[in-house]
Amino acid sequence: MARVVNSRLRLLLLLVFLAFAVLFVRAAWIQTVRASSLAARAQEQTKTTVTLPAARGTIFDRLGAPLALGEQATTIVADPMQIRDPRHAAAVAAKVLGLDARKLYPLLADRSRGFVYVERKAPPAKASALARRKLAGFDFYPEERRVYPQRTVAAPVLGYAGIDNTGLAGLELQLDKELSGTPGEATVIRDALGRVIDTTNERPARNGHDVFLTLDHTIQANAEQVLRDTVRRWHAKSATAIVVDPRTDAVLAMATEPGYDANTFPQALAKGLEANHAVTDVFEPGSVFKVVTIGAALSEGLVTPETTFTLPYSIRVADRVIHDAEPRPTERMTVAQILQRSSNVGTVTIARNLLGEARLKEWIHRFGFGERTGVGFPGESAGLLPSYWSGSTIGNVPIGQGISVTAIQLASVYAAIANGGVWVQPHLVDHVQGEPRPVLRRRRILSPRVDRQLLAMLKGVVSDQGTAQAAEIPGYTVAGKTGTAQKPGPNGYMPGKYVATFVGMVPARHPRLVVLVSVDEPKGAIFGGVVAAPAFARIASFDLQYLEVPPDLKLPRP
Amino acid sequence: MAAFALLLTGVVALNVAVLRANMAVHRLDEERAQLEARNQALSSQLSAARSAPRIESLARKLGLVPAPASDTSYLDLGRP
Known part of the structure; x- marks a missing residue:
């Protein structure tokens, strides 16, 4: 009996031993022969x-x-194939994210797709709230x-x-x-x-x-506010302002009204508000362009500020009649007075009788018109110069009609006058991190003597004898020029539609700022001296205080 | 046999330490990314708070108005 029991025990032990032997061989097989392939598969899965x-x-x-x-945001995606109840998932996601469940449901129910966007770049707090609901099939990434x-x-x-x-x-x-x-x-x-x-x-x-x-957000915001008030005051279509430091031609502000919230660009694009009019749009500048004609005549030695002309109220040029803005009898004016009072007849007389078409064309190019300034903005316009000069063109272009320029071209020309006659490339970018500062183009367009003469004459514009008394700023000398230009249309100039402009330099003795304001289609008044000059004064007054530019006139008593 | 067991234990402990360090590095990377995101959000808030239109709007609500340039007086300290 004992022998039978012993043999059964030995058999049981043998079976147990064999079982463990099999397991041991299997384990050794997996960890040796199959080790590398299984490890590779594990890596692939993880x-x-x-x-x-x-x-x-x-x-x-x-x-x-x-x-x-x-800013950090969270994009939420879903795999419709993993969503068992798309109606419930759409309802929950829509409620948490503030979306329309009716638009979301068809996306989540489409089992032919393995990937759909629920929301791109959602606020992280809302995405976290949705993640906590642990909906199957949803994934989140920053x-x-x-x-x-x-x-x-x-x-x-x-x-x-x-x-x-x-x-x-x-x-x-x-x-x-x-x-x-x-x-x-x-x-x-x-x-x-x-x-x-x-x-x-x-x-x-x-x-x-x-x-x-180079922009200053405070100067920029102030310019935009002044333009808003100006457009509202004169029921204008739009307005543009540029503020430049003439020493470097760094653009401190470039404003356009109507404006928009940059975060809602697509909506602004739909309304046609996105354009940067200061750089991409052209307009006929009117009398602000007279500095080119007068500056050219001074530089060629054809006139001095004191040269006198006898000027009737109107003259004929080919088939056109050119006249001054205000009726007057025939009178003698100096070149300084021609600019101060913005006489069209005087300017055209100088251009036609002394300067001539060839030299005027040359000086237009020398002042930079007809080519891009290189301010560094996409879509910058070079302006439009007349391709053909008829007999009457010499009666238009010298006074800023029949030629189209951009606001930035004009601002950079006046900045050159404020900078001793040296034109510097206007620019919006000071520098890019890690890159050397860009080298700016510079060229002298006026001799220091002619520049001083021109600046002195432009000071006379901002006085009770000139057209821009409204541009005066207490405590500061101001030099500048007004412009009131008709707007061209498909059938000639459009009646009642004007662009009113003023470009000013302050303090006139050693200018720290050049400010251009241009108002498109003002109503009730059309003159640069009435519509644009006051806006200049507001913008420049603020900027002078903000930049702590001391007055250059006798200090008022405290 | 005991030495072999000790060696195996050491290898396992080393691997576990490396894994823990990797997980810690990943956690720190995530924390850094979160801090950078928070920093950006605060920069954005600060810029929005500093914007001139916002400050002017708040100032007007408090009854303040822009000071006209003509109201500003300057003292010349150049002469006694």
């Missing part, structure tokens, strides 16, 4: 390649205030959203970066290469719980470069 997003560069104003920057925190300030100049963070308009487009970074890549290995346990083959992202503008 390893993913991820893109490391690159941040877009920030656009700063001259004082370091960010005007365009990226994306950068471009924001313009100062909203309306410099919106047409900044432009817009679209949903994919590429520049679509304005400086965002012009500087897209500098602002855009290069995404990186990494291979990430996760454990069974999805936690990252290793990162390999990492190529880091290169963030975009920051850009520093």
